[in-house]
Every structure is written in structure tokens, then in C-alpha cells.
Amino acid sequence: MELAMSFKNGDYKLEESQRLEFKEAAAGLPDDLWESYSAFANTEGGEIVLGVHEDKASHEYSSVGVSEAAKLVDAIWSIARDPRRVSQDILLADGVSVISRDGLDFVVIDVPRADRSEKPIEVYEKRQKKFVAYVRRGSGDHRATAYDIDGMRYDKTPKADRSPLEEFSLEALCQETIQKYRRVFSAVKQNSPWNSDSDEDFLYHIGAVAKGHDGMLHPTRAGLLAFGFEYEITSYIPQFLLDYREETSEDIRWEDRVCSESGDWSGNIIDFYFLVSERLIRHFKSPFFTNEMGTRHGSKNPVTEALNEGVANAVIHAHYGTAASVKVILGSEQLEITNTGGFLIDRDVAIAGGFSEARNPTLMRMMNFIGASDRAGSGLQDIWSTWSDAFGCEPVLTESYHPSMVKLVLPVFSGMGGPAARYVPGKYDEAILGLSEQSQGGVTIEQVSGRLDISERVAQKSLKRLFEAKKLNRFRDGHRFRYVPYDTRA
Numbered sequence: 001m002e003l004a005m006s007f008k009n010g011d012y013k014l015e016e017s018q019r020l021e022f023k024e025a026a027a028g029l030p031d032d033l034w035e036s037y038s039a040f041a042n043t044e045g046g047e048i049v050l051g052v053h054e055d056k057a058s059h060e061y062s063s064v065g066v067s068e069a070a071k072l073v074d075a076i077w078s079i080a081r082d083p084r085r086v087s088q089d090i091l092l093a094d095g096v097s098v099i100s101r102d103g104l105d106f107v108v109i110d111v112p113r114a115d116r117s118e119k120p121i122e123v124y125e126k127r128q129k130k131f132v133a134y135v136r137r138g139s140g141d142h143r144a145t146a147y148d149i150d151g152m153r154y155d156k157t158p159k160a161d162r163s164p165l166e167e168f169s170l171e172a173l174c175q176e177t178i179q180k181y182r183r184v185f186s187a188v189k190q191n192s193p194w195n196s197d198s199d200e201d202f203l204y205h206i207g208a209v210a211k212g213h214d215g216m217l218h219p220t221r222a223g224l225l226a227f228g229f230e231y232e233i234t235s236y237i238p239q240f241l242l243d244y245r246e247e248t249s250e251d252i253r254w255e256d257r258v259c260s261e262s263g264d265w266s267g268n269i270i271d272f273y274f275l276v277s278e279r280l281i282r283h284f285k286s287p288f289f290t291n292e293m294g295t296r297h298g299s300k301n302p303v304t305e306a307l308n309e310g311v312a313n314a315v316i317h318a319h320y321g322t323a324a325s326v327k328v329i330l331g332s333e334q335l336e337i338t339n340t341g342g343f344l345i346d347r348d349v350a351i352a353g354g355f356s357e358a359r360n361p362t363l364m365r366m367m368n369f370i371g372a373s374d375r376a377g378s379g380l381q382d383i384w385s386t387w388s389d390a391f392g393c394e395p396v397l398t399e400s401y402h403p404s405m406v407k408l409v410l411p412v413f414s415g416m417g418g419p420a421a422r423y424v425p426g427k428y429d430e431a432i433l434g435l436s437e438q439s440q441g442g443v444t445i446e447q448v449s450g451r452l453d454i455s456e457r458v459a460q461k462s463l464k465r466l467f468e469a470k471k472l473n474r475f476r477d478g479h480r481f482r483y484v485p486y487d488t489r490a
Contacts (some may be wrong), residue, residue: 007049008099008108014061016139019046024053025066025107029075032141033109034086034123039134039141040111041090041121042152043342044399046136051106065104072107073098087122087131116344116357119152120144137401147403151319151341155361161222161360165236166212168219170200172232174266178203181227181270184370203227206369207362220282222362225320230260230267241325242272242315244279248332248460255445255480269315269363273308273372276328280307282449283330283456284412306386307335310408312373313380314339316364323403323417335410342404347397353381387411414458428452428462429471433485438474 006012007020016022021036033048051066066072076096082087090112099106114121120133133144133152144152154160180198186195194205200217203209208223224233225240233240242260249255258275260267265275281304314326318438319341329336342351344357358364368372381395387395387410396409431452435443443451448459461481466472476480 007047007106008110012238014052014063016061017048018136018138020334021046021048021049021139022052022054022061023050023051024064025050025072026053026064029072029079031126032358033076034079035134035141036136037086037109037111038081038121038123039136041114042119042144042148043112043136043401047108048109048111050108051104063102063104063106066107067105069098069105076107077108085124087120088114088118089120089313090121094151101458113343113346115151116155119156122150122481135401145402147322150321151404152257154319154321155344161225162207162210162220162362164210164212164218164220165224166214166218167225168228168232169208170203170219172224172229173203173208173227174268174271175199175231177227177266177268177270180274181366182369189369191206198248206366208366217320220362221320222360222366226269226363226366227251228266228268230263233268234261237320237322237324238460239323239325241327242267242269243325244328244331246279247284248457249328249464249481270366272326273311273315273367276311277304277308280304280311280330282446302386306383307410308372309379309383310335310337310410312357312367313337314408316373316466317341317344317359317406319359319404330412333411334337335412337408337410339374339406340397340403341406342401343406347399351380351384351397353379383408383410405422425465428458429466432459432462432466432483433471436483436485439484442475442477443482444477444480444482446480456461460488 012020019040021040023030023033023036031049036048040048050072051064053062053064054060055062073096079085080091092112093112095110095112097108097110099108122131122133124130125132133149134141136142182195182202185192189195194202197205200209203223204217207220208227209217210220212218219228230240232279232440234284240260242258244258245254246256247254256279258265258272258274258279265271281301282309284303312329314328314337318326318339321340323340325338325340327336327338341359344359349362364373373379383395387393391411393411395411398407398409399405400407432443432448435448435451439447445456445459445463448454448463449456450479452459463472467474467483470486472483473486474483
């Protein structure tokens with residue numbers, strides 16, 4: 001995501017990008033200027049610069065400037081405020097300016113990212129005689145797809161995830177998930193009067209169910225996502241997918257996986273969060289204390305808390321539309337957390353903290369009740385602070401399009417997470433060799449981690465080193481390896 005490219009600030013190249021568009025304006029305002037206005041407003045925002053010529057053959061740009069810049073500025077303001085041409089004027093008071101550079105005048109239109117309540121920003125298409133919305137894809141403006149429009153309209157609906165889904169009964173919700181959630185809720189909020197509620201009353205209080213037009217209780221959108229069975233959720237959102245994979249080994253595709261469509265667990269958001277949190281705590285074992293659910297309350301492990309915050313942030317802010325997914329992939333060098341849906345506020349504002357804008361406010365409320373999210377808007381700020389202070393590096397947060405996706409990348413190279421998570425070649429060789437000799441069936445990464453009280457990452461690197469040194473042999477056992485003394489037939 002190119003945040004630094006700015007013609008106004010002088011930090012730019014003569015090439016178009018996600019946030020920078022050039023137009024010549026030799027014969028007045030070009031008609032396609034408003035396509036770019038709509039595209040920037042509906043995406044990340046950006047600058048439209050008038051006074052730059054594009055050679056159609058070479059696609060190279062050159063500065064030519066504009067004549068009568070003041071008239072162009074007046075024309076821009078006139079059209080931007082005309083409801084017959086533009087659905088809404090979102091330009092700030094200083095949003096159109098004239099900049100002189102190398103003896104040439106340029107007009108710069110600084111288009112902000114539209115607020116969720118304002119989207120979609122549409123412009124009148126003369127040829128089709130109707131209003132049309134555009135989105136920015138790299139260096140081009142494109143007609144918004146039905147998926148794009150659906151996402152914008154969902155985001156502008158207040159409390160959209162609190163609406164009852166009358167086609168579902170309470171039987172669509174998993175009782176085991178509800179009871180697990182209630183146990184954590186009661187531990188976190190011991191004095192809440194809701195702890196003595198019936199399940200129906202409790203679900204009503206947290207926003208998981210609501211009364212429909214028939215006077216009966218039905219799951220809300222948030223309630224179905226949080227507590228529903230996967231087959232019920234996918235009957236409503238066909239492409240719904242929650243996926244966690246551990247891909248830390250070069251030898252096999254993945255060592256562990258939690259997938260909502262596997263059919264051996266509920267497949268809902270609450271269980272997904274608990275299952276992933278449990279694995280992250282185990283994988284990034286450290287000398288700090290972390291409670292069993294990995295929630296913020298009572299935990300003293302900043303690493304796992306930051307990781308859990310990243311997962312909670314993804315499931316809360318994902319767009320659960322036509323293509324709805326949250327993916328968490330743990331690799332050997334980084335943890336990637338991806339969710340469908342774009343940013344609701346600028347990236348820098350989100351990282352700075354202090355401002356919270358949830359796509360699914362009811363779901364956020366549910367997660368907050370069990371300490372799994374920060375409604376104060378400091379979640380990303382805490383992640384950045386942890387990685388910067390403890391590990392000397394920063395995460396990477398990016399936005400991509402078609403479909404809209406947000407990806408958070410957390411470097412997890414060796415040396416992170418305290419002494420128990422730090423890999424020192426040879427440190428555990430003797431202990432691991434002893435374990436392999438004592439076990440008739442060989443040892444796994446998980447067993448070495450548990451017996452030696454080290455992280456699974458350190459265990460995996462140590463076992464791999466011993467295998468490559470021909471001190472251990474190994475054989476496949478399902479999706480993982482078992483390691484045995486080298487003279488044992490594998």
C-alpha cells in the first residue's frame with residue numbers, strides 16, 4: 001500500500017499508483033476525472049493531478065502544467081457540489097489546490113477515503129444515463145462489482161450484524177460453544193447478573209439472538225457466525241471459511257490445521273478463536289504466564305496476547321459477504337492473518353490507536369465480553385508496541401483488492417518470545433536423544449515441546465538438526481513426523 005506517494009508533498013514518481021492519478025486537462029476538465037474521484041473515495045483515497053501528459057505509445061508521463069488553473073479549480077468545486085453529477089461531495093475545504101513547480105501550474109485534488117456511512121460514492125455516467133460507482137485497482141479505475149457494492153452497503157448499515165435472521169431457529173446454534181463461551185464469560189465477569197440467566201436470556205443480552213417480526217427469538221447475524229454450526233452458516237454465507245494452518249516444516253505441506261469445513265468441530269468463530277489461541281500459546285511457549293484461553297484478562301504474556309489480538313481483530317473486522325474468510329497461517333518465519341474486507345479507517349489511524357470502527361460491532365462486543373478484543377481501539381497499537389519493544393521489528397499491515405482483503409504479517413523468527421522460545425543449536429540435543437531412546441514409538445515435536453518445556457518452534461528446529469546430522473531417523477505418522485534413534489529402521 002503506497003502511503004508516501006504524494007504530489008503535493010513532492011514525494012512521488014511520474015507514474016500512477018494506488019493513490020496517485022495523472023490527467024492532462026489540456027482542453028478543460030476531463031470527463032474521466034470523476035471516475036477517479038469515485039474510485040479513490042470508495043477505496044483508500046488519493047491525489048488526482050491535472051497537468052501531466054501520458055504518451056499513449058510508451059505510457060510514460062511528462063509534466064506539461066495547466067493553463068487558467070483558477071478556472072479549473074472553480075469548475076471542480078462546481079461539479080463536486082452538484083448532486084446531478086456526484087452523489088456526495090466529500091472533499092475537505094482545502095481539497096483542491098494549485099501547485100507551481102518548475103514554472104508550471106498543476107491542480108491537485110486530494111480525495112479522502114469516504115466514510116463508511118457515505119459509500120458508495122457514485123458519479124453520473126452520461127453514456128448510461130445513471131449513477132455508477134468506481135473502485136481503485138492499482139493504477140486503474142474500475143466499475144465497482146456487485147461484491148464491492150454489497151460490502152459498502154453492509155458497512156453503512158448501523159448494527160447490521162444485530163439483525164435477526166428469521167430463517168434460522170435457535171437450533172442452528174451449537175450448545176457446546178455456548179457453554180464454553182459462558183464459562184469464560186463467567187470467569188472474566190464474575191459479578192455480571194447475566195451469569196444466572198437462562199441460555200436464551202444470556203444470548204439475548206449479548207446480542208446473539210433477537211426477536212423477529214414473528215415475536216420469536218432468532219439468531220442474529222453475529223450470533224450465527226459466533227455460535228452457529230458450519231453447515232448452518234454456509235447455508236447463509238456459502239463461501240464462509242475459517243482456516244488455521246501450521247506450515248513451519250519444509251518436509252510436509254502443513255503440520256496442523258483447523259478448518260471450519262472439516263466437519264469434526266462446530267466451525268464457528270468462537271470455537272475457531274479458542275482453538276487457534278490454544279495452538280499459538282503452545283507454539284510460542286515462554287516463561288511468562290498465560291491463562292488457558294489466552295484472553296487479555298489475567299495474562300502476562302505480551303507475545304501471545306498480541307497474537308490473539310491479531311486473530312480477534314481479523315474475525316471482528318472481516319466482511320462476511322459473498323466471499324467470507326479468515327485465514328491464519330503460521331510459517332517458519334512469520335504469522336500471516338488475513339481477512340476479507342478492506343479498512344474502514346486509514347491504516348495509520350488504526351495503528352496509532354484511540355479510535356475504534358468495527359465492521360461487526362455486535363461480534364466485537366461478544367469478543368470483548370471474554371477479553372478477546374479491545375474496544376478502545378488500541379489493539380493494533382499494542383501489537384506494534386510489543387513487536388517494536390520486545391523484538392526490534394514492526395509488523396506489516398496491507399490492503400489488497402478484488403476481493404478486498406486485509407493482511408497482517410507478524411515476523412516470528414527464532415530468538416523471539418523469551419529463553420524458552422529461543423533456538424540455540426545443540427542446547428537440547430542430549431535431552432532429545434534421551435527422550436527418543438526412552439520412547440518405543442519415537443517422539444513428536446509436540447511431545448518434545450511438552451517434556452522439555454520449550455516452544456514447538458525450538459523443538460522442530462532441534463529435531464530437524466538432529467535428523468540432518470543423522471543422529472535421529474524419522475517416519476511419517478499422519479500429518480506429522482515421529483523421530484527415533486538413527487539406528488532404528490524408519
